[in-house]
Amino acid sequence: MRANEIVAPRNSDERKAxxxxxxxxxxxxxxxxxxxVVVLGFLAQHTSSAGNGTGGQLASHRQAIPIYLGAILMDWALFYYCWSSVHHYGGSLWTLSGGRWLSWKDVLLDMGIMxxxxxxxxxxxYGVSKLMDGTAAPGSAKTVDSLLPQSLIEILIWIATSITAGVCEEMAFRGFLQRQLHALSGNIAVAVLGQGLVFGLFHSYQGWRNVVVISVLGMLYGALVxxxxxxxxxxxxxAFTDVWEGWLKFVVWRVA
Structure with missing residues (x-):
């Protein structure tokens, strides 16, 4: 151990932010x-399509591919913002990610945990969704089910969107936001809860019911990291859960 790596006793050092x-x-x-993003999500939920006054952009499957591509662009833009923030402060990509795999043993261990x-x-x-059943008035939020992929090209773009979300959103919310909130508060529980709430609000276009579900799942991701x-x-x-929820589980159900 180098001299500058010597730390204070655990009972004092671990309490520091x-x-x-x-x-x-x-x-x-x-x-x-x-x-x-919250404002845009609110508008997506409440702005009607021109001409029919009912559906909004979330009710038309024609909007699926543009929304997928928009999500990819926004995720990479958010990732770039976080990476550049860390880079200007003297950090690197590994500052956000916490490091890369160094051996097959690392890969197998992580897959075993996953x-x-x-x-x-x-x-x-499933449990949070069930608890939320009946809490929203009918028609209070436009469904996003109509945006799920149907054609081959939509499935491929959906998979790309899911992989992008896995990389960019984890780097942004768990790699950047959670670390910053932990430094600010000095409390990892506050950081996990805070980033989960913000993560849910970033998905406000899906309606407040889904914001609650996604917030809880964001906290689960935060606890893992x-x-x-x-x-x-x-x-x-x-990445896998996004692919699963948006496409793969429906294939499995049909086969079963």
């Missing part, structure tokens, strides 16, 4: 971006 990974102005900017995590994730999603201290399992699990 971790170092921030970007300037506080960048954290404020991230939250302002979130506020803008399997039970996916079971917990699915159970949590707080334990593992890297995003490797998170990224793979996030």
């Amino acid at each position: 971790p170092a921030q990974i970007a300037s506080w102005n960048r954290l404020v900017g991230f939250l302002l971006i979130g506020a803008g 399997v039970p995590f996916l079971v917990i994730w699915e159970g949590t999603a 707080a334990w593992r201290r890297n995003l490797r399992v998170n990224i793979v699990a996030h």
Whole structure:
């Protein structure tokens, strides 16, 4: 151990807030971006299509591919914002991700962790959704079911969208936001809860009921990275669950 790596006793050092990974102005900017996304989500839910006054953009499957591509663009833009924030502060991509796989043993260990995590994730999603049943008035939020992929090209773009979400959203919310909130508050529980809530609000276009479900799932992802201290399992699990929820589970059900 080098001299500059010597740390204070655990009972004092672990209570200190971790170092921030970007300037506080960048954290404020991230939250302002979130506020803008919430406004756009509200408009997506309440703006009707011209001519029929009922559906809004979320009721038309014709909007599926443009929305997929828009989501990819927004996710990469958010990732770039977080990466550039960390880079200007002297960090790197690994600052956000917590490191990469160094051996096949690491890969197998993470995959072994991912399997039970996916079971917990699915159970949590189902349970929270059931608790939310009946809490929203009919027609209070436009459904996003009409945007799920149907054709081959839509399926391929959906998979690309899911992989993008796995990488970019984990880097942004768990890699950047959770770390910054932890540094600000000095409390990992506050950081996990806070980033989960913001994560849910970024999905406001899906309606407040889904915001609640996604917030809880975001907290679950946050708890995982707080334990593992890297995003490797998170990224793979996030991408897989998006593919599963949007397309793959329907294929499995049809075959079964």
